[in-house]
Structure formats: structure tokens, C-alpha cells
Amino acid sequence: MMTNMENLVLVSGATGNLGQRICRELIKNDIKVRAIVRHESKADKINTLEKLGVEVVKVDTSNEQDLIAACTGVSCVVSAVAGLHDVIVEAQSKLLKAAIAAGVPRFIPSDFSTDITQMPEGENRNFDLRKEFHKLLDQSPIQATSIFNGCFTDILRYNTPLFNVPKKTVAYYDDKADWEIDFTTMDDTAAYTALAAVDETTPRYLNIASFRVSPSDLVSLSEQYKGAKFELVHMGSMEEFSAYNKMQRAAQPEGENDLYPKWQQSQYLYSMFLVHHNNLDNDRYGGLSWSPVEANI
Numbered sequence: 180m181m182t183n184m185e186n187l188v189l190v191s192g193a194t195g196n197l198g199q200r201i202c203r204e205l206i207k208n209d210i211k212v213r214a215i216v217r218h219e220s221k222a223d224k225i226n227t228l229e230k231l232g233v234e235v236v237k238v239d240t241s242n243e244q245d246l247i248a249a250c251t252g253v254s255c256v257v258s259a260v261a262g263l264h265d266v267i268v269e270a271q272s273k274l275l276k277a278a279i280a281a282g283v284p285r286f287i288p289s290d291f292s293t294d295i296t297q298m299p300e301g302e303n304r305n306f307d308l309r310k311e312f313h314k315l316l317d318q319s320p321i322q323a324t325s326i327f328n329g330c331f332t333d334i335l336r337y338n339t340p341l342f343n344v345p346k347k348t349v350a351y352y353d354d355k356a357d358w359e360i361d362f363t364t365m366d367d368t369a370a371y372t373a374l375a376a377v378d379e380t381t382p383r384y385l386n387i388a389s390f391r392v393s394p395s396d397l398v399s400l401s402e403q404y405k406g407a408k409f410e411l412v413h414m415g416s417m418e419e420f421s422a423y424n425k426m427q428r429a430a431q432p433e434g435e436n437d438l439y440p441k442w443q444q445s446q447y448l449y450s451m452f453l454v455h456h457n458n459l460d461n462d463r464y465g466g467l468s469w470s471p472v473e474a475n476i
């Protein structure tokens with residue numbers, strides 16, 4: 180891995196769940212971290228960052244000069260913001276513009292998702308927002324790297340149709356009972372992102388997964404770890420699933436203003452069965468340990 184002695188990583192979204200973990204991992208690796216926070220960001224979250232050793236800079240995220248000043252001297256911007264068009268497209272575009280103006284060489288956008296390049300438009304609203312931002316990012320004079328981690332492992336504890344503990348069911352679509360789904364813990368994602376942030380030779384995309392499991396694997400795991408063999412339930416075809424999601428979205432337009440309305444959650448499930456990562460880049464950095472599936476169900 181090629182690293183620069185003068186690394187200074189700027190994290191946006193540092194007060195968030197993933198962002199804070201990325202800051203912690205950067206500090207753990209003795210990398211200087213600057214975080215931009217908003218005037219309205221919660222004081223306790225800022226406090227936590229400061230205690231970690233992060234240089235916290237309060238900015239007006241709509242103010243170009245504030246953002247350029249925050250980007251000055253930075254070797255890589257890592258964005259871990261979460262939100263809708265105003266955040267993923269608009270706020271990230273402002274940050275990107277400021278990073279370029281300040282001469283920052285590298286930018287890691289807030290993707291942290293399944294490989295969205297394999298997803299057709301119109302199937303996942305939140306992925307479409309990332310795709311929209313990528314159009315700008317890919318025309319920009321900055322080295323961009325997206326980290327695709329599949330699904331955060333937390334979803335295995337949310338009793339979604341994929342793995343429903345109270346109902347003791349595991350869902351699958353089409354003939355995809357053996358379809359492997361990529362899962363990564365937030366901590367593993369953060370540890371990997373911290374190393375990617377100081378790796379000057381990263382490619383455009385990096386795919387990672389703590390583990391991969393299929394619906395059939397989840398049935399076996401339920402027997403081993405949940406004390407009962409869950410029922411494998413065929414939920415219909417992917418075509419029907421896509422049509423259902425579109426119908427739900429059209430019927431609940433108020434969800435357009437929510438980050439995770441019910442139909443968006445269903446679109447994520449659809450994405451999990453449509454796309455998986457072909458090659459994993461887990462081994463790019465040494466010294467990382469990947470959380471096993473047993474620890475996450």
C-alpha cells in the first residue's frame with residue numbers, strides 16, 4: 180500500500196453511526212483526522228469525536244469558503260453522510276467542489292452499499308441518488324473510490340422477511356435459495372475505509388464483505404444457533420417483487436421524504452437478491468479481521 184506521510188483525512192458525516200467509527204479507526208492507525216460538523220450537530224457527538232482526538236471544524240455546509248477552508252491540506256475526503264437528494268447529491272456536490280478547489284487528491288463518497296453500478300435505475304431510490312452523484316464525481320478531476328460493503332449485518336437482527344426469528348422463516352425469490360448475499364459489519368467497513376483513505380492507489384471501486392450467506396445457509400444457521408430449523412419460504416419471482424415495490428412506492432408518495440420508508444426497505448431486499456459482488460477486495464490490506472456470520476445472527 181502506498182501511503183503519504185502527510186496524510187490528513189477529512190470526514191464528513193463524522194457524527195453518524197458509520198462516520199464516527201471511521202474516525203475511530205483512522206485515529207487507531209495514527210492518521211490525522213479532521214471532521215466537519217454542522218452548527219446543528221449534537222454536542223455529545225462532537226464531544227465524542229474530540230475525545231477520540233479528532234480535529235472538529237464547525238461549518239455552514241452551504242458556505243463554499245467554509246468548506247474550502249476545511250478541505251485545505253487534506254489528502255482524502257471521506258464522506259459518510261446519510262440522507263436524500265439534498266444530502267447525497269447536493270451537500271456531497273458542494274463538498275466535492277470544495278475538495279477540488281482546495282486541491283484534495285482523493286474522495287470517498289458515502290456509498291457503503293451493494294455495488295450500485297450493477298443496479299438498474301428505478302429499482303432502489305437511495306441507490307439512484309448515489310448514481311446521480313457518481314455522474315458528477317466521475318467527471319471531476321479527483322481520484323474517487325467507492326466502497327461497496329453489501330448490506331450492514333444489523334439487518335439480520337431486524338426480523339425482515341430474509342431472516343425472521345419470531346416467525347422462524349427465511350425468504351427467497353426466483354430460484355435463488357442458494358444466492359449468496361454480501362454482509363459486512365459497520366466496524367469492518369470502518370476499519371477497511373480507514374486504510375483505503377490513506378491508500379493512494381485505490382481503484383474506483385472496492386468490494387468487501389465480512390461474510391456471504393445464502394437463504395439456504397441461513398436455514399442451516401438457524402438450526403445451529405437459533406434452536407429451530409427455520410422454514411425456507413418462496414416469495415415469488417424477482418419480476419413480481421420489482422413490480423410490487425414500484426406499486427408500494429407509488430401508493431405511498433409521502434415516503435419520498437423519508438430516508439427509509441417501508442418500500443425503500445423492500446427495495447434494499449430486492450437489491451440483495453439482484454446484485455452480489457463478484458470479486459472481493461478483502462485481502463487488499465493485511466491485519467484486518469472479518470466478523471463471522473455466527474456473531475451477527
Ligand SMILES: NC(=O)c1ccc[n+]([C@@H]2O[C@H](COP(=O)([O-])OP(=O)(O)OC[C@H]3O[C@@H](n4cnc5c(N)ncnc54)[C@H](OP(=O)(O)O)[C@@H]3O)[C@@H](O)[C@H]2O)c1
Binds near residue numbers: 198240293328332
Ligand atoms: N449497506 C447498508 O446496509 C447500510 C445501512 C445503513 C447505512 N448505510 C450507509 O452508510 C452511510 C452512513 O450512514 P449512517 O447510518 O452512519 O448515517 P447516520 O448515523 O444517520 O449519520 C448521518 C450523518 O450525516 C450527517 N448529515 C446529515 N445531513 C447532512 C447535511 N445536509 N450536510 C452534512 N452532513 C449531514 C449527519 O450529521 P448531523 O449529526 O449534523 O446530523 C450525520 O453525521 C450512508 O451512506 C448510508 O446510506 C448503509
